[in-house]
Amino acid sequence: MTLRVCYGGTFDPVHNGHLAVARAARDASGAQVFLLPAADPPHKGPTHASAQQRARMLDLALAGETGLKVDRRELYREGPSYTIDTLLELRHELGDELPLAWLVGGDSLSQLHTWHRWRELFAHAHILAVQRPGSHIDPESLARIAPLVGAEVAARWRTLDALQASPAGGLAVLPMEELRPESSTELRRRIAAAYSDWHEWVPPSVASYIDRHDLYSTPGPDSGSL
Structure with a gap:
């Protein structure tokens, strides 16, 4: 099997x-x-x-x-x-x-x-x-x-x-052959800080969903500063 x-x-x-x-x-x-x-x-x-x-x-x-x-x-x-x-x-x-x-x-x-x-x-x-x-x-x-x-x-x-x-x-x-830069914590920080490059970290369909539902735009306790 x-x-x-x-x-x-x-x-x-x-x-x-x-x-x-x-x-x-x-x-x-x-x-x-x-x-x-x-x-x-x-x-x-x-x-x-x-x-x-x-x-x-x-x-x-x-x-x-x-x-x-x-x-x-x-x-x-x-x-x-x-x-x-x-x-x-x-x-x-x-x-x-x-x-x-x-x-x-x-x-x-x-x-x-x-x-x-x-x-x-x-x-x-x-x-x-x-x-x-x-x-x-x-x-x-x-x-x-x-x-x-x-x-x-x-x-x-x-x-x-x-x-x-x-x-x-x-x-x-x-x-894993390639070191990946993405992490969900860092991604949320970038979204909350309105860094446009965060879109490159997710599939386009996911980026559109996040934008449409205004997710992660408010800094959370783990967001810190960039």
Whole structure:
């Protein structure tokens, strides 16, 4: 069976960096990649756009993209959007045999031990960690930076291709060839400061949606100054 990759996040808003990661996961693995906007992200404060607005921007960004889809399931669940709850729901729907991977950034991998019931994640999915240019994810580095995570995954390292061979339990690395400048925080700052170059960071359809609904024009607590 073909690997399915899940890419969770706030996507507040979705930008070209998110799309580059999703495309890289699709192209490297041949998987379908589902982007899951969180309704109530447990590791972040309140979002700046509503859940439905963030999901709609994802719809616009992924229109016409082969192998990339939006999954809204976390928007319909009350309480914090815990990954373990999402994986349990997916397993109930998809069965126990489908290879399933949860896509995380390298920074999130080193913080995995702070996630709710984090050790249980491996019973239901693989973890696919994005390695940005200039960084390196390896057993020694991970054990030094995040000893609990390093110990848990010591016997779980796999190649990306090997994730197809089992439904869950592995850790693989997805290298990114190009360093992306985009971040949602910086993007919101640029929009609030009326910098016109922010349009280059998102698909045109998303830029039009942000302009039409006047999103992010008011500086938030993380906007700072430029």
